[in-house]
Amino acid sequence: MIYIPIASLIMMLAINSCKKDPVIDGGLSVAKVNMSTYDFLKSNNKNMFDTTLLIIDKAGMKDIINGPGTFFVPDDYSIANYLSSKQTEIRKIDERNNFTLDTLFKYYSAQMLKDSMGIYFFPTKLSRDELSATGALYQTSTPNIKLMISLEENADDYQVGGVISTKPKYIYLTKIRGEKDLVNSNGTASDPSGNPQKLDIKVLCQTTGIITNNGIVHVLSNQHIWTFKQ
Numbered sequence: 001m002i003y004i005p006i007a008s009l010i011m012m013l014a015i016n017s018c019k020k021d022p023v024i025d026g027g028l029s030v031a032k033v034n035m036s037t038y039d040f041l042k043s044n045n046k047n048m049f050d051t052t053l054l055i056i057d058k059a060g061m062k063d064i065i066n067g068p069g070t071f072f073v074p075d076d077y078s079i080a081n082y083l084s085s086k087q088t089e090i091r092k093i094d095e096r097n098n099f100t101l102d103t104l105f106k107y108y109s110a111q112m113l114k115d116s117m118g119i120y121f122f123p124t125k126l127s128r129d130e131l132s133a134t135g136a137l138y139q140t141s142t143p144n145i146k147l148m149i150s151l152e153e154n155a156d157d158y159q160v161g162g163v164i165s166t167k168p169k170y171i172y173l174t175k176i177r178g179e180k181d182l183v184n185s186n187g188t189a190s191d192p193s194g195n196p197q198k199l200d201i202k203v204l205c206q207t208t209g210i211i212t213n214n215g216i217v218h219v220l221s222n223q224h225i226w227t228f229k230q
Contacts, residue, residue, distance in 0.1 A: 038066050048077075050076055051080070055104075059110055059111075059116075070216045071218070075219060078226045081225040135172070149173055172205065175200060178198040
């Protein structure tokens with residue numbers, strides 16, 4: 001019997017009611033599933049990963065994500081955000097242009113898809129216990145690409161009448177652009193160079209700590225844009 005934390009149940013309901021709202025699992029429970037990472041994604045009855053799996057298949061990455069490691073999964077909404085962003089971009093040239101999943105598969109080679117999806121897979125098992133608030137850079141399965149992973153408290157989260165004494169901690173996946181951002185006294189971030197175009201791209205994990213037969217799965221926020229496209 002698999003224990004499903006309350007936060008995960010809330011996530012399932014929220015996806016049905018509002019697909020764009022991120023739902024956060026503070027990671028207080030760990031779910032063990034008796035299947036591979038690929039099969040776990042395929043078994044999701046909310047169809048959150050259908051498009052993600054199509055890209056994995058096109059990229060020939062099934063064996064990679066079924067290897068030992070950690071997969072920060074961009075769900076279907078993250079892929080849709082990317083397609084929408086690309087369409088907005090090309091419509092600046094011609095408003096009749098469309099950029100669909102078929103367009104992606106037509107113009108992106110298997111290697112390009114592999115490099116793009118590979119930045120979310122780390123050939124190291126990274127549980128919450130391995131992470132720190134300051135974060136560290138980890139090598140992805142895409143050569144020469146490292147991303148920062150951190151486990152941070154959210155100061156904005158409330159505590160109920162002193163009953164909850166420990167603030168929840170959330171996992172973040174961050175793409176460092178230029179130098180690592182500085183965190184100001186008011187909690188906002190700024191790039192050391194002063195260039196707002198070089199702000200790091202920091203993504204919240206909405207569900208964490210799913211242990212499969214070969215690795216660990218963390219699911220990224222629905223707000224994320226695949227490939228960290230801005």
